[in-house]
Amino acid sequence: MMGQSVGGQDRLFYEFNLEDRIPTNHLLRRIDAVLDLSWLRDELAPSYSHTGCPSVDPELMIRMLLVGYCYSIRSERRLCQEVELNLAYRWFCRLGLEDHVPNHSTFSVNRHGRFRESDVFRKVFERIVGQCMNAGLVGGEGFAVDASVIEADASRFQRVKGNEVEWTEEQINSRPVREYLESLDSEPSPTSRARKPKAMSPVDPAAAWTARGRNKIMFAYSLNYLIDMEHAVIVDVEPTPTRITKEVDATEIMVERTEQCFNLTPDYLAGDVAYGTGEMLDWLVKRGIDPHIPVWDKGKRDDGTFSRKDFAYDKARDLYICPAGKILKTTGNLHADKTYRYFASKSDCDLCPLKPRCCAKTPSRKVPRTPNEEAREYTRSLMETEAYDRSRERRKKIERLFGEAKRNLSMTRLRLRGLTGAKDEFLLTATVQNLKRLIKFASIPPPRPMVA
Ligand code: SF4
Structure with missing residues (x-):
């Protein structure tokens, strides 16, 4: 007998519990079990005034953004619509059926204003790394470093030659241009002072014009990850314009920050040949970190003559x-x-x-x-060891993380401009990836739904 839906969308009273509708093994339920944002309000309190209209709840903002980066919804307008309509998203954001979802423009103002100033995305990221450490997922013995090229939100067809642009008033008032101009005199500068770039984007001048993209020449930023090789937990993330020198500089920043923040220094660091410069190897050896990195060797000859x-x-x-x-x-x-x-x-x-x-x-x-030849010779001696071969294999985990970010989380092109935009997006992506590791390895059983 053919069944027929009874309909009933015009009922006045419902017996409905949002909690019962979310499956026990739903990704968001499992993330919710390990996500603790109870510290957030106290941390952000100095950024808020005691008077005026109440702002959007900061925990709601973070939860919405985590939903967005989990499910590749990076448009703020679409994210607000999806949270309005999707029951699981509402449940994760602690919203009831009748609660209002913030308007996308209010959401955007808060995200790019107060949140950015208070560096809250980094604080959330570091808390999750701390949780991974407490769960025993960070061995601290061997780290790996690498960078992946992510296209900037800047058309490659609208570019100017060199870096000498006559900025208009309107351009100077835009955030990416203003940040770029302010950073020119800072250390480190986003551009190389020794070499002028071939092209610059007038809408995102900090992005680098690069041919390192897979299929095309484009404006791009590098997503730099420093990972612990035990369970591929991302211990630090840093955005840079896509230039090898900047990526090497970012490694030093990330290693130092991990040491200060988590009191964590690896015994060895694995990387590809781009990181095998004399300066980098010397810096690592002086800190007591063994470089498991191929040496960038200009003295090697392949024509049969003595090297x-x-x-x-x-x-x-x-x-x-x-x-x-x-x-x-x-x-x-x-x-x-x-x-x-x-x-x-x-x-x-x-x-x-x-x-x-x-x-x-x-x-x-x-x-x-070179003056760093001793460090290079020491690194060459490490290249003969079994530990070096092992970390060369384990280093591939970082490639899988980049693959996951690009394929599963759609981090192939940025939505936000400027180095700070890239920083926000990369931190949220890395946070989501670490949360996924945490729920996978920490073996916390998912909570059962409460029976009404
Ligand atoms: S003397 Fe030494 S340096 Fe000179 S050609 Fe012979 S091997 Fe080379």
Whole structure:
């Protein structure tokens, strides 16, 4: 017999409990079980006035934004509509059926005003990392660092050459341009002072013009993650314009901040060859962190002639000994490329039978050495170890996190402009990813719905 819906949408009284409608294994119910925002009101109290109209509840704002970044709803207008209509979203935001959802413009003003000034997204992120640590998900032994390119909200067809723009009054009043102009004199500056960019976006000047995107040249920011390799918990996140030097700088910022914030310093740090500069390796070694990073080696030769590693360095005498047993000395002058040069004697090389394999095209051999060479040699010695091979494998977890952010959370293109916009979006994305790790590994059983 064909059934027929009885309808009844015009009933006056309902027996309805929102709590009963949310399945026990629903993602938001499981996140709610581990999410504690009870500290938020006290933390934000200094940012609010004692007089005037009541603002949107800060906990409601954070819960709505977490819903948005969990389900790839990053448009504020759409997020407000979805929370209005979706029962699970309402339940997670602690709203009853008749409670009002904030208007999208009020939501936007609060998000980009008071919230940004009080750095609340970072505080929420750090609280969740603290919870991951308490749950035993952060080993603290090995960290990995990497960056992923995220397209900025700036058209690649509307760009100006170089970075010399005649800013209009209207442009200067926009937040991304104002922040960019203010940051030009600050340290670190968003642009390289040594090299002018090829192109600049007039709507988001801090974004970098880059060819590192997968399919096209575009304006972009880098999503920099520092993760603990035990359970792939993100211990810090930092936005930078997409430039390798900025990404290396961000690593230092993130390692230092993790140390200050969580008293956590890894035994070793894994990264790809982009992080293998002499300065970076030296910085890590001086802090007692083993760099599990391939060394960026300009002295290596692939044409069959002797590489720098074929010359033995004598630290006590500060000289190199070549494969023929002759010595190479330095004048002690640091050259423009930040290297010392060690020269063999022309008379030695002229008589040497190994000359064709050493310096066939020059009268004598010279070997460059950077001031950070000791750190590079130490890192090279680590590259022979089993621990290095193991962390090279484990480092791939960070790629999976970038994949998850892009594929599952739609973090392929930013909605907010400027470095602060990127910072807000990256912090919320990383918070959601950590919450997912927390509910997956912390084995907290989901609470049962209350029986009315
Ligand atoms: S060519 Fe000169 S530097 Fe090279 S191995 Fe011979 S003596 Fe040494």
